[in-house]
Amino acid sequence: MEALKELISTEFLPLLLENGAWNLLLKFMPFVLFFELPLAMLVTLGVIKYTIIRRCEGERRPFFPSVSCIITCYSEGLAVQGTIRSLTEQIYPGKIEMLAMIDGAAGNKLTYDSAIEMYDYVSEFENRRLVVVPKWQRGGRVSSLNTGLNFASGEIVMALDGDTSFDNNMVERATRHFVDPQVVAVSGCLRVRNADESLSSSLQAIEYFVSIQASKTGLSSFNIVNNISGAFGVFRKSVLELVNGWDAGTAEDLDMTIRIKNYFGRYKEKFRIVFDPEAIGHTDAPSTFLGFLKQRIRWDGDLSYLYFRKHRQSFNPQILGWPNFVMLVFTGLFSQIVMPFVIFVYTVWLFVRYPIEYSLAIMAIVYLFYFLLLLIMYLIFVACLSERPKEDLSRLCFLPLMPFFAFAARMNSIVATLWELTAKGHKDSSMAPWWVTRKNKI
Secondary structure, X not given: OHHHHHHOOOOHHHHHHHOOHHHHHHHHHHHHHHHHHXXXXXXHHHHHHHHHHHHHOOOXXXXXXXXXXXXXXXXXXXXXXXXXXXXXXXXXXXXXXXXXXEEOHHHOHHHHHHHHOOHHHHHOOOOEEEEEEEEOOOOOHHHHHHHHHHHOOOXXXXXXXXXXXXXXXXXXXXXXXXXXXXXXXXXXXXXXXXXXXXXXXXXXXXXXXXXXXXXHHHHHOOOOOOOOOOOEEEEEHHHHHHOOOOOOOOOHHHHHHHHHHHHHHHOOOOOEEEEEEXXXXXXXXXXXXXXXXXXXXXXXXXXXXXXXXXXHHHOOHHHHOHHHHHHHHHHHHHHHHHXXXXXXXXXXXXHHHOOHXXXXXXXXXXXXXXXHHHHHHHHHHHHHHOOOHHHHHOOHHHHHHHHHHHHHHHHHHHHHHHHHHHHOHHHOOOOOOHHHHOOOOO
Protein backbone atom coordinates (compact mmCIF):
# COMPACT_ATOMS: atom_id res chain seq x y z
CA MET A 1 0.00 0.00 0.00
CA GLU A 2 2.85 2.39 0.78
CA ALA A 3 4.32 1.81 -2.67
CA LEU A 4 0.92 2.51 -4.25
CA LYS A 5 0.57 5.76 -2.28
CA GLU A 6 3.99 6.83 -3.48
CA LEU A 7 3.03 6.14 -7.08
CA ILE A 8 -0.06 8.32 -6.88
CA SER A 9 1.47 11.14 -4.84
CA THR A 10 1.44 14.67 -6.21
CA GLU A 11 5.18 14.50 -6.86
CA PHE A 12 4.88 11.39 -8.94
CA LEU A 13 3.81 12.82 -12.30
CA PRO A 14 6.39 15.64 -12.46
CA LEU A 15 9.09 13.17 -11.49
CA LEU A 16 8.06 10.83 -14.27
CA LEU A 17 8.01 13.56 -16.86
CA GLU A 18 11.46 14.77 -15.83
CA ASN A 19 12.86 11.30 -16.38
CA GLY A 20 11.53 10.76 -19.88
CA ALA A 21 8.37 8.90 -19.00
CA TRP A 22 6.37 11.14 -21.30
CA ASN A 23 8.36 9.81 -24.25
CA LEU A 24 7.58 6.28 -23.14
CA LEU A 25 3.88 7.06 -23.01
CA LEU A 26 4.06 8.54 -26.51
CA LYS A 27 5.58 5.27 -27.69
CA PHE A 28 2.73 3.39 -26.04
CA MET A 29 -0.02 5.64 -27.42
CA PRO A 30 0.03 4.27 -31.01
CA PHE A 31 -1.15 0.91 -29.64
CA VAL A 32 -4.07 2.71 -28.05
CA LEU A 33 -4.95 5.19 -30.80
CA PHE A 34 -4.61 2.88 -33.77
CA PHE A 35 -5.75 -0.43 -32.32
CA GLU A 36 -7.32 -0.68 -28.88
CA LEU A 37 -9.62 2.34 -28.98
CA PRO A 38 -10.91 1.90 -32.58
CA LEU A 39 -11.78 -1.74 -31.91
CA ALA A 40 -13.41 -0.89 -28.58
CA MET A 41 -15.41 1.91 -30.19
CA LEU A 42 -16.49 -0.31 -33.10
CA VAL A 43 -17.73 -3.02 -30.74
CA THR A 44 -19.44 -0.55 -28.41
CA LEU A 45 -21.19 1.24 -31.27
CA GLY A 46 -22.27 -2.13 -32.66
CA VAL A 47 -23.72 -3.16 -29.30
CA ILE A 48 -25.61 0.13 -28.99
CA LYS A 49 -26.87 -0.24 -32.57
CA TYR A 50 -28.08 -3.77 -31.84
CA THR A 51 -29.80 -2.65 -28.64
CA ILE A 52 -31.68 0.19 -30.37
CA ILE A 53 -32.80 -2.05 -33.25
CA ARG A 54 -33.79 -4.88 -30.89
CA ARG A 55 -35.87 -2.64 -28.64
CA CYS A 56 -37.66 -1.05 -31.62
CA GLU A 57 -38.19 -4.42 -33.27
CA GLY A 58 -41.78 -5.48 -33.90
CA GLU A 59 -43.10 -9.01 -33.90
CA ARG A 60 -41.57 -11.28 -36.51
CA ARG A 61 -43.72 -13.64 -38.52
CA PRO A 62 -43.77 -17.19 -37.12
CA PHE A 63 -40.92 -19.27 -38.47
CA PHE A 64 -40.22 -22.70 -37.04
CA PRO A 65 -38.04 -24.78 -39.39
CA SER A 66 -37.12 -28.36 -38.54
CA VAL A 67 -33.85 -28.55 -36.59
CA SER A 68 -31.21 -31.27 -36.33
CA CYS A 69 -28.85 -30.96 -33.37
CA ILE A 70 -25.56 -32.83 -33.88
CA ILE A 71 -24.27 -33.40 -30.35
CA THR A 72 -20.60 -34.39 -30.38
CA CYS A 73 -19.92 -36.62 -27.38
CA TYR A 74 -16.66 -37.90 -25.99
CA SER A 75 -16.26 -38.82 -22.31
CA GLU A 76 -19.01 -36.46 -21.08
CA GLY A 77 -20.61 -39.26 -19.07
CA LEU A 78 -23.82 -38.23 -17.30
CA ALA A 79 -23.37 -34.61 -18.44
CA VAL A 80 -24.72 -35.54 -21.88
CA GLN A 81 -28.13 -36.07 -20.28
CA GLY A 82 -28.25 -32.41 -19.30
CA THR A 83 -27.58 -31.40 -22.90
CA ILE A 84 -30.28 -33.72 -24.28
CA ARG A 85 -32.75 -32.62 -21.61
CA SER A 86 -32.21 -28.91 -22.27
CA LEU A 87 -32.82 -29.46 -26.00
CA THR A 88 -35.88 -31.61 -25.39
CA GLU A 89 -37.47 -28.96 -23.16
CA GLN A 90 -37.06 -26.12 -25.65
CA ILE A 91 -40.02 -23.76 -26.01
CA TYR A 92 -40.24 -24.41 -29.72
CA PRO A 93 -43.23 -25.86 -31.63
CA GLY A 94 -41.16 -27.11 -34.56
CA LYS A 95 -39.37 -30.44 -34.84
CA ILE A 96 -36.10 -30.91 -32.99
CA GLU A 97 -34.00 -33.95 -33.85
CA MET A 98 -31.14 -34.74 -31.47
CA LEU A 99 -28.28 -36.78 -32.92
CA ALA A 100 -25.98 -37.86 -30.10
CA MET A 101 -22.73 -38.89 -31.79
CA ILE A 102 -20.82 -41.07 -29.30
CA ASP A 103 -17.21 -40.96 -30.46
CA GLY A 104 -15.13 -43.97 -29.43
CA ALA A 105 -18.21 -45.67 -27.99
CA ALA A 106 -16.31 -48.93 -27.38
CA GLY A 107 -14.30 -47.23 -24.62
CA ASN A 108 -16.86 -44.56 -23.81
CA LYS A 109 -19.58 -46.77 -22.35
CA LEU A 110 -20.77 -44.36 -19.65
CA THR A 111 -21.54 -41.61 -22.18
CA TYR A 112 -23.19 -44.09 -24.54
CA ASP A 113 -25.36 -45.63 -21.81
CA SER A 114 -26.24 -42.18 -20.44
CA ALA A 115 -27.50 -41.07 -23.86
CA ILE A 116 -29.47 -44.31 -24.37
CA GLU A 117 -31.21 -43.76 -21.01
CA MET A 118 -32.77 -40.55 -22.37
CA TYR A 119 -34.91 -42.30 -25.03
CA ASP A 120 -37.92 -42.72 -22.75
CA TYR A 121 -37.74 -39.14 -21.50
CA VAL A 122 -37.54 -37.63 -25.00
CA SER A 123 -40.41 -39.80 -26.29
CA GLU A 124 -42.79 -38.04 -23.87
CA PHE A 125 -42.42 -34.76 -25.80
CA GLU A 126 -44.13 -33.91 -29.06
CA ASN A 127 -41.92 -33.10 -32.06
CA ARG A 128 -38.80 -34.36 -30.33
CA ARG A 129 -36.65 -37.21 -31.56
CA LEU A 130 -33.44 -38.68 -30.16
CA VAL A 131 -31.02 -40.78 -32.18
CA VAL A 132 -27.93 -42.17 -30.47
CA VAL A 133 -25.21 -43.05 -32.98
CA PRO A 134 -22.26 -45.05 -31.58
CA LYS A 135 -18.98 -44.53 -33.45
CA TRP A 136 -17.20 -47.52 -31.98
CA GLN A 137 -13.71 -46.39 -33.00
CA ARG A 138 -12.76 -42.85 -32.13
CA GLY A 139 -12.42 -40.52 -35.09
CA GLY A 140 -12.48 -37.08 -33.52
CA ARG A 141 -14.86 -34.14 -33.50
CA VAL A 142 -14.89 -33.48 -37.26
CA SER A 143 -15.63 -37.14 -37.93
CA SER A 144 -18.61 -36.96 -35.55
CA LEU A 145 -19.94 -33.79 -37.16
CA ASN A 146 -19.78 -35.14 -40.69
CA THR A 147 -21.30 -38.47 -39.66
CA GLY A 148 -24.09 -36.58 -37.92
CA LEU A 149 -24.67 -34.48 -41.04
CA ASN A 150 -25.41 -37.68 -42.95
CA PHE A 151 -28.16 -38.49 -40.42
CA ALA A 152 -29.58 -34.95 -40.21
CA SER A 153 -33.03 -34.41 -41.71
CA GLY A 154 -33.68 -30.85 -40.51
CA GLU A 155 -33.50 -27.66 -42.56
CA ILE A 156 -31.28 -26.16 -39.86
CA VAL A 157 -28.29 -28.00 -38.39
CA MET A 158 -26.80 -27.16 -35.01
CA ALA A 159 -23.28 -28.28 -34.09
CA LEU A 160 -23.22 -28.62 -30.30
CA ASP A 161 -20.87 -29.93 -27.63
CA GLY A 162 -22.07 -32.85 -25.53
CA ASP A 163 -21.43 -31.03 -22.25
CA THR A 164 -23.24 -27.78 -23.14
CA SER A 165 -26.72 -26.94 -21.85
CA PHE A 166 -29.03 -24.27 -23.21
CA ASP A 167 -31.64 -21.73 -22.18
CA ASN A 168 -35.08 -23.03 -23.07
CA ASN A 169 -35.69 -20.42 -25.79
CA MET A 170 -32.35 -21.02 -27.53
CA VAL A 171 -33.67 -22.83 -30.62
CA GLU A 172 -36.35 -20.22 -31.25
CA ARG A 173 -33.85 -17.37 -30.84
CA ALA A 174 -31.27 -18.96 -33.13
CA THR A 175 -33.59 -20.14 -35.92
CA ARG A 176 -35.62 -16.93 -36.27
CA HIS A 177 -32.82 -15.33 -38.29
CA PHE A 178 -33.10 -17.88 -41.09
CA VAL A 179 -36.36 -16.32 -42.27
CA ASP A 180 -33.93 -14.02 -44.09
CA PRO A 181 -32.65 -16.06 -47.07
CA GLN A 182 -29.29 -14.26 -46.93
CA VAL A 183 -28.54 -15.62 -43.44
CA VAL A 184 -26.36 -18.71 -43.87
CA ALA A 185 -25.28 -19.30 -40.28
CA VAL A 186 -25.82 -18.11 -36.71
CA SER A 187 -23.24 -18.16 -33.96
CA GLY A 188 -24.74 -18.82 -30.54
CA CYS A 189 -23.69 -17.12 -27.32
CA LEU A 190 -21.71 -19.09 -24.74
CA ARG A 191 -21.65 -18.36 -21.02
CA VAL A 192 -19.55 -19.94 -18.29
CA ARG A 193 -21.72 -22.33 -16.27
CA ASN A 194 -19.23 -22.89 -13.43
CA ALA A 195 -18.39 -19.20 -12.99
CA ASP A 196 -18.49 -19.39 -9.20
CA GLU A 197 -16.30 -22.48 -8.91
CA SER A 198 -12.95 -20.69 -8.74
CA LEU A 199 -11.15 -17.42 -9.43
CA SER A 200 -10.07 -18.77 -12.81
CA SER A 201 -13.61 -19.59 -13.90
CA SER A 202 -14.90 -16.23 -12.60
CA LEU A 203 -12.36 -14.35 -14.72
CA GLN A 204 -13.23 -16.48 -17.73
CA ALA A 205 -16.91 -15.68 -17.17
CA ILE A 206 -16.04 -11.99 -17.54
CA GLU A 207 -13.91 -12.76 -20.58
CA TYR A 208 -16.69 -14.76 -22.24
CA PHE A 209 -19.22 -11.99 -21.60
CA VAL A 210 -16.97 -9.28 -23.05
CA SER A 211 -15.23 -11.17 -25.89
CA ILE A 212 -18.15 -13.37 -26.98
CA GLN A 213 -21.53 -11.99 -25.94
CA ALA A 214 -20.61 -8.32 -26.35
CA SER A 215 -17.84 -8.26 -28.95
CA LYS A 216 -19.55 -10.62 -31.37
CA THR A 217 -22.81 -8.70 -30.99
CA GLY A 218 -20.94 -5.56 -31.99
CA LEU A 219 -19.28 -7.22 -34.98
CA SER A 220 -22.54 -8.86 -36.05
CA SER A 221 -24.18 -5.43 -36.28
CA PHE A 222 -21.79 -4.69 -39.16
CA ASN A 223 -21.94 -8.21 -40.66
CA ILE A 224 -18.33 -9.01 -39.81
CA VAL A 225 -18.67 -11.92 -37.35
CA ASN A 226 -15.18 -13.42 -37.11
CA ASN A 227 -16.02 -16.95 -35.95
CA ILE A 228 -18.98 -19.32 -35.62
CA SER A 229 -18.52 -21.05 -32.29
CA GLY A 230 -17.57 -24.72 -32.50
CA ALA A 231 -19.51 -25.53 -29.34
CA PHE A 232 -22.59 -23.71 -30.57
CA GLY A 233 -22.86 -23.14 -34.32
CA VAL A 234 -26.11 -23.06 -36.32
CA PHE A 235 -26.20 -23.53 -40.10
CA ARG A 236 -28.50 -23.98 -43.04
CA LYS A 237 -28.07 -27.60 -44.00
CA SER A 238 -27.91 -26.58 -47.67
CA VAL A 239 -24.91 -24.35 -46.93
CA LEU A 240 -23.07 -27.16 -45.14
CA GLU A 241 -23.64 -29.34 -48.20
CA LEU A 242 -22.33 -26.58 -50.50
CA VAL A 243 -19.01 -26.49 -48.64
CA ASN A 244 -18.91 -30.31 -48.23
CA GLY A 245 -19.28 -30.31 -44.46
CA TRP A 246 -16.50 -29.87 -41.97
CA ASP A 247 -12.87 -30.30 -43.01
CA ALA A 248 -10.22 -32.41 -41.32
CA GLY A 249 -7.91 -30.80 -38.81
CA THR A 250 -8.32 -28.73 -35.66
CA ALA A 251 -10.14 -25.41 -35.16
CA GLU A 252 -12.97 -26.70 -37.32
CA ASP A 253 -15.16 -23.76 -36.23
CA LEU A 254 -12.92 -20.98 -37.58
CA ASP A 255 -12.06 -23.16 -40.57
CA MET A 256 -15.78 -23.53 -41.39
CA THR A 257 -16.33 -19.78 -40.96
CA ILE A 258 -13.52 -18.92 -43.38
CA ARG A 259 -14.64 -21.53 -45.91
CA ILE A 260 -18.22 -20.21 -45.89
CA LYS A 261 -16.95 -16.67 -46.43
CA ASN A 262 -14.65 -17.91 -49.20
CA TYR A 263 -17.47 -19.76 -50.95
CA PHE A 264 -19.87 -16.84 -51.07
CA GLY A 265 -17.03 -14.44 -51.78
CA ARG A 266 -15.94 -16.40 -54.86
CA TYR A 267 -19.45 -16.38 -56.28
CA LYS A 268 -20.08 -12.76 -55.25
CA GLU A 269 -23.29 -13.70 -53.46
CA LYS A 270 -24.66 -11.66 -50.59
CA PHE A 271 -24.70 -13.50 -47.28
CA ARG A 272 -24.90 -12.85 -43.57
CA ILE A 273 -23.45 -14.63 -40.55
CA VAL A 274 -25.35 -13.52 -37.46
CA PHE A 275 -24.43 -13.63 -33.80
CA ASP A 276 -27.40 -13.73 -31.44
CA PRO A 277 -26.66 -12.79 -27.80
CA GLU A 278 -30.08 -14.15 -26.80
CA ALA A 279 -29.41 -17.68 -28.06
CA ILE A 280 -27.50 -18.83 -25.01
CA GLY A 281 -25.59 -21.98 -24.17
CA HIS A 282 -23.74 -22.75 -20.95
CA THR A 283 -20.39 -24.51 -20.79
CA ASP A 284 -17.83 -25.30 -18.10
CA ALA A 285 -14.56 -23.37 -18.27
CA PRO A 286 -11.30 -24.73 -16.83
CA SER A 287 -11.43 -24.28 -13.06
CA THR A 288 -7.66 -23.83 -12.67
CA PHE A 289 -5.26 -21.38 -14.27
CA LEU A 290 -3.11 -24.25 -15.50
CA GLY A 291 -6.13 -25.81 -17.19
CA PHE A 292 -6.99 -22.44 -18.73
CA LEU A 293 -3.46 -21.98 -20.12
CA LYS A 294 -3.44 -25.50 -21.57
CA GLN A 295 -6.78 -24.91 -23.27
CA ARG A 296 -5.59 -21.64 -24.79
CA ILE A 297 -2.35 -23.25 -25.98
CA ARG A 298 -4.53 -25.38 -28.25
CA TRP A 299 -6.92 -22.58 -29.24
CA ASP A 300 -4.22 -20.01 -30.03
CA GLY A 301 -2.00 -22.55 -31.75
CA ASP A 302 -4.89 -23.51 -33.99
CA LEU A 303 -5.19 -19.88 -35.10
CA SER A 304 -1.59 -19.89 -36.30
CA TYR A 305 -2.21 -23.20 -38.06
CA LEU A 306 -5.18 -21.80 -39.98
CA TYR A 307 -3.72 -18.38 -40.76
CA PHE A 308 -0.19 -19.45 -41.75
CA ARG A 309 -0.71 -22.95 -43.12
CA LYS A 310 -4.23 -23.79 -44.21
CA HIS A 311 -5.85 -20.49 -45.11
CA ARG A 312 -3.00 -18.14 -45.94
CA GLN A 313 -4.48 -17.65 -49.44
CA SER A 314 -7.75 -16.50 -47.87
CA PHE A 315 -6.15 -13.20 -46.85
CA ASN A 316 -7.49 -11.66 -50.02
CA PRO A 317 -10.08 -8.87 -50.14
CA GLN A 318 -11.18 -10.09 -53.58
CA ILE A 319 -12.39 -13.30 -51.90
CA LEU A 320 -13.55 -12.13 -48.49
CA GLY A 321 -14.61 -8.61 -49.39
CA TRP A 322 -12.93 -5.63 -47.77
CA PRO A 323 -14.89 -5.52 -44.48
CA ASN A 324 -14.29 -9.20 -43.65
CA PHE A 325 -10.70 -9.00 -44.90
CA VAL A 326 -9.89 -6.00 -42.69
CA MET A 327 -11.48 -7.61 -39.65
CA LEU A 328 -9.72 -10.95 -40.26
CA VAL A 329 -6.38 -9.13 -40.32
CA PHE A 330 -7.30 -6.76 -37.49
CA THR A 331 -9.02 -9.03 -34.95
CA GLY A 332 -7.38 -12.28 -35.99
CA LEU A 333 -3.87 -12.03 -37.35
CA PHE A 334 -2.86 -8.76 -35.71
CA SER A 335 -4.74 -8.91 -32.39
CA GLN A 336 -4.30 -12.57 -31.55
CA ILE A 337 -0.90 -13.38 -33.06
CA VAL A 338 1.14 -10.23 -33.71
CA MET A 339 0.11 -8.12 -30.70
CA PRO A 340 1.27 -10.61 -28.03
CA PHE A 341 4.79 -10.47 -29.48
CA VAL A 342 4.68 -6.67 -29.68
CA ILE A 343 3.53 -6.41 -26.06
CA PHE A 344 6.21 -8.84 -24.91
CA VAL A 345 9.00 -6.97 -26.71
CA TYR A 346 7.73 -3.61 -25.45
CA THR A 347 7.57 -4.86 -21.85
CA VAL A 348 11.05 -6.41 -21.93
CA TRP A 349 12.52 -3.34 -23.61
CA LEU A 350 10.87 -1.10 -21.01
CA PHE A 351 12.44 -2.90 -18.06
CA VAL A 352 15.85 -3.29 -19.72
CA ARG A 353 16.10 0.29 -20.94
CA TYR A 354 14.77 2.18 -17.88
CA PRO A 355 15.09 1.98 -14.10
CA ILE A 356 12.62 -0.41 -12.56
CA GLU A 357 10.72 2.26 -10.61
CA TYR A 358 9.93 4.19 -13.79
CA SER A 359 9.11 1.03 -15.71
CA LEU A 360 6.68 -0.01 -12.98
CA ALA A 361 5.16 3.45 -13.04
CA ILE A 362 4.55 3.26 -16.78
CA MET A 363 3.04 -0.20 -16.38
CA ALA A 364 0.76 1.20 -13.66
CA ILE A 365 -0.49 3.89 -16.04
CA VAL A 366 -1.01 1.33 -18.80
CA TYR A 367 -2.88 -0.89 -16.34
CA LEU A 368 -5.09 2.00 -15.28
CA PHE A 369 -5.98 2.78 -18.90
CA TYR A 370 -7.01 -0.80 -19.68
CA PHE A 371 -8.92 -1.19 -16.43
CA LEU A 372 -10.93 2.01 -16.94
CA LEU A 373 -11.63 1.10 -20.58
CA LEU A 374 -12.83 -2.36 -19.53
CA LEU A 375 -14.94 -0.96 -16.68
CA ILE A 376 -16.74 1.50 -18.97
CA MET A 377 -17.35 -1.11 -21.66
CA TYR A 378 -18.47 -3.73 -19.15
CA LEU A 379 -21.10 -1.46 -17.62
CA ILE A 380 -22.39 -0.50 -21.09
CA PHE A 381 -22.55 -4.14 -22.15
CA VAL A 382 -24.39 -5.20 -19.00
CA ALA A 383 -26.93 -2.42 -19.50
CA CYS A 384 -27.46 -3.26 -23.17
CA LEU A 385 -27.12 -7.03 -23.39
CA SER A 386 -27.13 -8.92 -20.13
CA GLU A 387 -30.09 -11.22 -19.50
CA ARG A 388 -28.58 -11.88 -16.06
CA PRO A 389 -27.53 -8.37 -14.93
CA LYS A 390 -27.32 -9.15 -11.21
CA GLU A 391 -25.04 -12.10 -11.91
CA ASP A 392 -22.79 -10.06 -14.21
CA LEU A 393 -22.65 -7.06 -11.88
CA SER A 394 -21.69 -9.35 -8.99
CA ARG A 395 -18.37 -9.93 -10.79
CA LEU A 396 -17.36 -6.26 -10.81
CA CYS A 397 -15.02 -7.02 -7.91
CA PHE A 398 -12.95 -9.20 -10.25
CA LEU A 399 -12.53 -6.53 -12.95
CA PRO A 400 -9.30 -5.10 -11.45
CA LEU A 401 -7.68 -8.50 -12.08
CA MET A 402 -8.69 -8.69 -15.73
CA PRO A 403 -5.75 -6.68 -17.20
CA PHE A 404 -3.35 -9.12 -15.50
CA PHE A 405 -5.43 -12.06 -16.71
CA ALA A 406 -5.44 -10.71 -20.27
CA PHE A 407 -1.69 -10.09 -20.16
CA ALA A 408 -1.03 -13.68 -19.01
CA ALA A 409 -3.28 -15.00 -21.78
CA ARG A 410 -1.40 -13.00 -24.40
CA MET A 411 1.97 -14.20 -23.16
CA ASN A 412 0.60 -17.73 -23.29
CA SER A 413 -0.42 -17.22 -26.90
CA ILE A 414 3.23 -16.55 -27.79
CA VAL A 415 4.07 -20.04 -26.58
CA ALA A 416 1.15 -21.43 -28.58
CA THR A 417 2.19 -19.65 -31.78
CA LEU A 418 5.83 -20.71 -31.49
CA TRP A 419 4.79 -24.29 -30.71
CA GLU A 420 2.63 -24.36 -33.84
CA LEU A 421 5.20 -22.74 -36.14
CA THR A 422 8.10 -24.91 -34.99
CA ALA A 423 6.45 -28.25 -34.17
CA LYS A 424 3.04 -28.20 -35.88
CA GLY A 425 1.30 -28.27 -32.54
CA HIS A 426 -2.16 -28.60 -34.15
CA LYS A 427 -1.34 -32.27 -34.79
CA ASP A 428 -1.20 -32.85 -31.04
CA SER A 429 -4.86 -32.17 -30.33
CA SER A 430 -7.42 -33.60 -27.93
CA MET A 431 -10.08 -33.04 -30.59
CA ALA A 432 -8.99 -36.11 -32.54
CA PRO A 433 -6.74 -39.15 -32.02
CA TRP A 434 -3.17 -38.99 -33.30
CA TRP A 435 -3.84 -41.42 -36.18
CA VAL A 436 -6.38 -38.92 -37.55
CA THR A 437 -4.39 -35.69 -37.06
CA ARG A 438 -1.19 -37.20 -38.44
CA LYS A 439 -2.96 -38.00 -41.72
CA ASN A 440 -3.82 -34.34 -42.22
CA LYS A 441 -1.74 -33.09 -45.14
CA ILE A 442 -1.37 -29.57 -43.75
